[in-house]
Amino acid sequence: MNKSQIELIVRISETGSFTKAGEELHMTQPAVSRAVANIETELGTKLIKRDKKNGLSFTDIGERILITFRKILSELQKVDELIAAEQGLEIGKVHIGAYRTACTRFIPKIIRTMESQYPGVEIKLSEGSVDQVKEWLRSKSIDVGIIIPPDK
Known part of the structure; x- marks a missing residue:
């Protein structure tokens, strides 16, 4: 499993579409389908x-794996940010x-x-x-959530 494969699965979840995910990652829809089949086989x-x-929807195990994939991508982003900070740059995604x-x-x-x-x-x-x-926060789809506080 590599970073590109993890990014593909996360992008599919974000777009809800193989075609849209492929467009964002500069892949054809058949290439996305093949990649997903290979990932599932692996x-x-x-x-x-x-x-x-x-x-499309994610299976129960797919949903749980998706949370882990998001964590992996977040940690890889932190590596990039640490390297950039060492070079005097502030980079990242929020x-x-x-x-x-x-x-x-x-x-x-x-x-x-x-x-x-x-x-x-x-x-x-x-x-x-x-x-x-709240669901996006739970599934780690977002980093920060702005919500109305509960009455209690």
């Missing part, structure tokens, strides 16, 4: 269920998930401030419901 288990009617009001009201100002202070840091914003943001 691991000895199915990760992704394909259904023409309902699209994926923020937030509910609609936050995305339109105060997150843009925060992002502008971060981009001006840390131009080497890539910021990705995903908008969803509070429940979606």
Whole structure:
């Protein structure tokens, strides 16, 4: 298993599509299908269920492996960041998930401030419901979640 294969599986989960994941990674859809088949063969288990009617979804083991794959990619990113810091550079990626009001009201100002202070840091914003943001945090799809605090 290599970094490219791990990135492919994570990208498929993020896009919900072999075709879209392939486009983002500059791969054809047949190449993505072959790569996924090879990964599943190597691991000895199915990760992704394909259904023409309902699209694709991850198996239970696929969901658990996906969490680990995200952790692996995060740790590899930390290695890149450590090397860059040693060279005097600030780099990295921060994926923020937030509910609609936050995305339109105060997150843009925060992002502008971060981009001006840390131009080497890539910021990705995903908008969803509070429940979606909580799920993204649980599955480690995002690094930071902005949600409405509970009443309690």
